Amino acid sequence: MGEKVFAPWTDPNETPLIQFKNVTKRFGEFTAIDNxxxxxxxREFFALLGPSGCGKTTMMRMLAGFEAPSxxxxxxxxxxxxxxxxxxxxVNMMFQSYALFPHLSIWENIAFGLKRDGLPKEQIAARVEEMLKLTRLEKFARRKPHQCSGGQRQRVALARSLAKAPKLLLLDEPLGALDAKLRQDTQFELMDIQEKTGTTFVIVTHDQEEAMTVASRVAVMDHGKIIQADTPARIYEMPGSVYVADFIGDVNIIEGRATPxxxxxxxxxxxGEPALHAKSDxxxxxxxxxxxxxRPEKVRISTERPDDLxxxxxxxxxxxxxxxNLSTxxxxxxxxxxxxxxxxxxxRLSNRPFTWEDEVWLGWTDTAAVLLEG
Structure with missing residues (x-):
């Protein structure tokens, strides 16, 4: 028996932690979230993904309580x-700027919310130690934020957000300030911490690769609507619309007239071109x-006409x-x-058979292309 796949959204007996019911949010004449x-x-790691102004931050701010639905x-x-x-x-929220207290040590930053709640000293100390361990910051407990690197400050903000054991943690573009290599490492760290704590994470990002890496499900948004919410694999392999196909990764879109x-x-x-065939129900x-x-990786390039495609x-x-590692x-x-x-x-040294201006054949199977309606 394989491991049980985590997919509560497929189980009708599962009760969701968060339910949006016909939520609309207007700012004056502008509809930010549309029904x-x-x-x-x-325990989901849910990503809200979309271009600037699509409504993803408004969605998050409503969850945090900074905005109320209209x-x-x-x-x-x-x-x-x-x-x-x-x-x-x-619910707790981790901001892109991290918003750490510069005059407090890392230890004090993490303890801040717990102290404000008036918890007993031993309980606070135990919880802070637990958070330092979880985020691998034990050695930095006495430092001030300015003595830490960007990646460490990011982990401090995460530790502080998780200290009060929220049911839900909201992350607003949490890796935006990090460089590419660190972002990648931190993505896996985030997934690891989310898994260990079992907290539900909702992340807002415009970085598709980030969303596809960390999330159990990705909601692709446009103009205040979720266009498709699905697992990263299904969003990539089975996009429901041209918008989603185009938004995620590299894709070839060919427009034409369909005949059954x-x-x-x-x-x-x-x-003058032969018709293309796609399997579809x-x-x-x-x-x-x-x-x-x-997807470009499903298109085969050759100097001879392929007979098998x-x-x-x-x-x-x-x-x-x-x-x-790739040539496009x-x-x-x-x-x-x-x-x-x-x-x-x-x-190692790919003796590339193709060069500029070469005449080539491209071919693909009848299941390689996803057929989408106009």
Whole structure:
């Protein structure tokens, strides 16, 4: 027997920790959140992902209690949180700026909320030690924030946010201030800490890679609405719309006219080009506009025409991006469309068979492309 997969959202008997019910938030004439209903479960690492101004921060501020919904209700553990002031909620928020007290030591920073709650001294000391250990900061307890690196300050803010054992921790762009290498390390640290504490984390980010790395589910937002909330794998492999496909990772989008054929549809996309075929159980009107979303790593590039692939197009290499372990070829088709193909460079010195201006064949299987409606 394998390990039980964590997927409470698939179990109808699970009660969500957080329930948004028809929540709308307006600022004057502007609708920031547009009639949203969704659930977040206990122990989830839930990411709100989207471009600036899509409503993700407003969503988080309503959970924290800094904003109240204009319409609808938000339940936490089955209780309407609207009447509960921010400091009385079992919710804590970690800000992008970390907002540490510069004059207090790391130990005092972590103890601050516990002292304010009037807990007994021994209990505070035990909890602070526990938090220092969890965030690997034992050696830095006596330092002041300015004597710590960015990554350490980030962990202090996390330790302070978790000290009061909130049911829910909100993280607003928590890794925004860190450099790329540190961000990556910290992502795994965050996941580890979330797992150990069992606290529900909701993270706001515009960094798709971050969301896809840390989250159990990602909610992709646009104009105040969640367009799709799903596991990172499903969002990547089975996007529900062109917006989601385009927002996550690199993708080729081919627009064409759909005609039902066999186990899916033929897509006519350019004069003089053969139709492309995609397996799909979607119901589309014959002749309607449809889109094929194909990830570059699923497009095979070759100098000879491949006989074993149902979808084959010919083009000329316009550009090559060499990323060490990967090469991405930008190939222009006769109709001017650019298709990207990505190959792994497995050999140390890849004797690249392709170069600029080469005529090449691109091919993919009939399940490689996701068929999306116009």
């Amino acid at each position: 949203q209903t969704f659930d977040i479960y206990e 319409e609808g209700t938000i339940l936490l553990g089955g209780q309407d949180i609207a009447p509960i002031p921010p400091n009385k909620r079992a 054929a066999g186990d899916g549809y033929d897509i006519a996309f350019a004069e 979607k119901k589309l009107q014959a002749g309607s506009t449809a889109y094929l979303a194909i 149902p979808n084959v197009v010919r083009g000329k290499i316009l550009d090559i991006a060499y990323l060490g 070829y930008h190939v222009r088709l006769p109709n001017g469309q650019i298709i990207k193909s990505q190959t792994a460079n497995t050999r």
